[in-house]
Amino acid sequence: MSASLVVTPLACQNGDCTLPMGGRCARAAEFADPLVDCPELLRQSQAPDPVLVNPAPQPSELLPADAAPWRGRHLDAEEAEQLLQRSPARLIAVLGPYNAGKTSLLASLFLQIANGQYGPLPYRFSSSRTLHGFRELVNRANQWSGKEDAEIVQHTPKEQAEHAGHFLHLGLRPGAPSDDRHIDVILSDVAGEWVSEWKTRADDESRRRLSFIGRSDGFVLVVDAAALMGPSGATMDADVGILIRRTVGEMRKVPTTRGLSLVFSKFDRILDQVSPPAVADRQNRDAWGPLGKRIPRIWAALGQAREAGLDVCPFAVSAFPRPLAQGQPVGVLPPFAHVLSLADRRERWPSRPVPIREGASFFSSMRRWGAAS
């Protein structure tokens, strides 16, 4: 096998190996390149089919020698594709109608991570190829005065250009010291108009723009709770219901369970009408009170998503209830924790009972089952 060949690790027969999940080979000391040489690793020895676009030549060839190694802004489809092919990246589709609060949610997620407030996320920040993109978002959010009708972050432009960036990247490391993996998380940040067009009419063009949906490892669907409670709430309910059904129909069939977090955004604006349910009651439509009554189509579509194998959970979220200097967001992390807990679920090998010989020394009893004697 040539080292230059694209090799994708699939699984490893060594229970201690985390290479297929983005970690390290348990026998790394034995091989110069475990990805190619380790006999315990099951691998696919050819490039996987591209899911977003065909990988293009590295753009760095065209840049001056003293250019930064990467752009730092939103990843375009080619860059996201390269990440997907290089590592077992988790692609999370963040979808929703125009003005639902998708980009605000992503900005708030980054701010929580940057402030060391991980809540239920069992990870630590490790890297990002889009730090500049994140900074532009949070700087804009920092200028927000608190007026409801003012933009918190700039709406994601409805770019038609092929090279417009529509993905943010976070590299996360599990918080447990024993877990040595680095997990690339790619978060989509596409214009709401694109999602709406695809929801209404899934033609070739709209499918191509949102081709990542089929490959996604989890879904965060964002819907404006205040709009649902408003005069056009029924229309919104119908639109999002169709969007959920469309997403379920577009998913690639995989044997593992994926998560779908339904985010009721801008929840602070309806707190005088609806109280967020307790964690244990989120799956109960009645617990959402008046909001639950206004979302019959969404709830029915969620039922279809469950039947299709998705692990569905609704969340109340307020990404920017006040200007940044005046207080914290609420509920931003749990929707991502939900989808990542499923996208990053690891099937560990069951531990086998180790028979200890009569009279064995303490050292012998500590030896691993299966180690060469």
Add this chain to the structure above:
Amino acid sequence: MSEQSTVALLGGPSSGKTTYLGAIVDALQSDQLPGLSLRGIAADATAYERLVEPLLEGTYPQRTKAERHVLELPLRAQGDASTDDFTLTAGDYDGEEVERLFQERTRGFSPEWQARAHARGLLLFVRPEALAPLPRLRLAGAPDEAAHWQAVGEKSPPKEEPRRRTKAAKTDLPRPEQGFGPGLNMEALRPPPVAPTDPVRVPTALAIVELLQFLRHVRGLDPGERPRPGELRIAFLATGWDAVDSAWRAKGPARFLVEHAPLLEDFLWSNFHPEDVFRFGLSSTGGDLRDLRYQERYRSDPHGFVEWADVKGTVHKTRDLSLPISWVLFGDRALPTDSRAA
């Protein structure tokens, strides 16, 4: 160690690199650093003079406006049983260049910067004032989501009641550290949970994180891949330490930096072995030279200090400004065993 071995200084604008270099050169010239000596003097010594002369007069060194200098200081460090020759290197306008590189992307990652990727160790300068506003010291205990919603629903910000300190349950069992010592904490320190009305801080260290990512990339390290222990050590320096509130100083630089620069701390924890990163509080001049009374004292007794916390949390202090440099070269062996508690 090879002659090309370098220790590089990194930091944002006005993070204290120039003052530190000036204080180091001054201390070297007067033989005040026991473990460090000059290996020679460059043919053009104007850069050294420019660094030291203002300090001798009790003012901070200023950067030249006209030219761009790369400062290189050939040094010899004396370890327990060996000597190491290396070059301490920093650029005059590094801070601005870091920011410009982060912003513009298409130029500025010069061969000099790329060469620093192969440094033996890094001194990472962060100025606490740049990390404002300061979070409050608070007791442990996270408010749950319901408390956050309640705070959002209230028109006026609720008055925060002091949380009760929870007592650990008494146990007769011996704790592991009683038998084995405190050891090395492999788990990342975490900032305490925030209260609903605490401000959300906009991270200020993104450009430094990006630069470290670039340097790791040039060095051939994948994201999350930790270099072999001892191969690349990072001394993380909170500068202007004399001006930091005494309550924070008592907690030590490690706790201070975890709570003030959590993203950078998480990045370091994820990408380097815990034993290869050490936090120091640094005051290159021991006080504020803009204060005329202190300026007078400094002129008669020029000194700075370094503080650090040991594994038990005891904060130590020394006047030896070369300690962070010795640490990146020799690791924990460089920490003095006879230093006095701060």
